[in-house]
Amino acid sequence: MLIRDGFPGQRLRVLPRPRVAEALAAPITRRMLVTDAGHFPHAAAHGRDRPRGAEEVVVILCTGGAGRLEVRGDEHPMAPGVVAVIPRGEPHRYRADPRDPWTIWWMHVTGGDADDLAAAITRPSDDFAPVLQVHDPYAAKSALEHALVSLERDETVASLVSASGAAWGLLAQLAADRARGANQAGDPILAAQDYLRENLETTTGVAELAAIAGLSTSHFSARFRQASGMGVVEYHKRLRSARARELLITTEATVADIGRAVGYEDAFYFSRQFRAINGTSPSGYRAAFRDRSRPHD
Structure with a gap:
C-alpha cells in the first residue's frame, strides 16, 4: 500500500485553495506560485498514482535512496541528484524503492511561467524527458528548501513571492541545463x-x-x-x-x-x-x- 505522507521527520505545507485563488489573481504570483512543498526523509512506502495528472506542475528532487517515476508508458529511475518535472495534467505514478526508500524535496507550482518552464524542461514531444540529472544538487535542494521555508513562515504576499522566486530560479536553471543539451556532470x-x-x-x-x-x-x-x-x-x-x-x-x-x-x-x-x-x-x-x-x- 502506498503512503502519501506522514513520515517521521517530514515537513509539509499546503496553501488553502482560497489563498491559491487570491494569489493567482495578484501580480507576480499569478505567473509562478508554489502551492505545496515538502521534505520527506527516508519515505518508506511513499508513492502516488495520478491517472489524470496533478493540477499543478510537480517537481521532485531525490537526495537519497531510490525510487521510480512512470509516465507515458516509460519508467524512469530516480536516484540522488535526479529531478523529475511533471507538467500539469500529465498522468503519472511514482513510488519509493521498497528496499532503499528515497529522500525527496518537492513542490507543486502553477501559473503561466510554471507551465512554460516545465515545457522547456520536459520537451513535450516524441522525446518527452521528465527527468534529468541536476548539475548542482546542493543549489537545487536549497531552492526547494527556500520555497518550503517561505510557506512555513506564513501565507502573506511576501512569503508567497519569496517562494515564487526560489521556484522560478530552480525551474529556469533546469530549463537552461536542458537547453544546453547536457544531462550529466562532466558533459x-x-x-x-x-x-x-x-x-x-x-x-x-x-x-x-x-x-x-x-x-x-x-x-x-x-x-x-x-x-x-x-x-x-x-x-x-x-x-x-x-x-x-x-x-x-x-x-x-x-x-x-x-x-x-x-x-x-x-x-x-x-x-x-x-x-x-x-x-x-x-x-x-x-x-x-x-x-x-x-x-x-
Whole structure:
C-alpha cells in the first residue's frame, strides 16, 4: 500500500485553495506560485498514482535512496541528484524503492511561467524527458528548501513571492541545463565551453575541441550547435567580446592591448569583430558607458 505522507521527520505545507485563488489573481504570483512543498526523509512506502495528472506542475528532487517515476508508458529511475518535472495534467505514478526508500524535496507550482518552464524542461514531444540529472544538487535542494521555508513562515504576499522566486530560479536553471543539451556532470560540450572560456587569448580549432571532448568532429559540431545555438567560432567570438567589454569598462588599457588580451593581434580586426557584435567600436563603447555613468545635472 502506498503512503502519501506522514513520515517521521517530514515537513509539509499546503496553501488553502482560497489563498491559491487570491494569489493567482495578484501580480507576480499569478505567473509562478508554489502551492505545496515538502521534505520527506527516508519515505518508506511513499508513492502516488495520478491517472489524470496533478493540477499543478510537480517537481521532485531525490537526495537519497531510490525510487521510480512512470509516465507515458516509460519508467524512469530516480536516484540522488535526479529531478523529475511533471507538467500539469500529465498522468503519472511514482513510488519509493521498497528496499532503499528515497529522500525527496518537492513542490507543486502553477501559473503561466510554471507551465512554460516545465515545457522547456520536459520537451513535450516524441522525446518527452521528465527527468534529468541536476548539475548542482546542493543549489537545487536549497531552492526547494527556500520555497518550503517561505510557506512555513506564513501565507502573506511576501512569503508567497519569496517562494515564487526560489521556484522560478530552480525551474529556469533546469530549463537552461536542458537547453544546453547536457544531462550529466562532466558533459563534454560543457567542458568544451569551459575550455573556450578559459582560453580566450588562443584560437582553438573545432577538430582540437572535438578531440578534447572525445567525439568525432561532425558529432561534436552538431552537439555544440544544439547546446549553444551557434557554432564554435561564433561562440568563442562572443565570449571574447564579453571579456573585451568588461576590460573596456574596468580598465584604462588601450584598445590594442585589450584586443591582444582576448586573442586578436590585429587591433583593426579586433575592432571589426567587436563592432559586428556590439554595433559600435571598442572606443565608442567605452565612451558611451562612461557617458551613461557620469552624473547629469
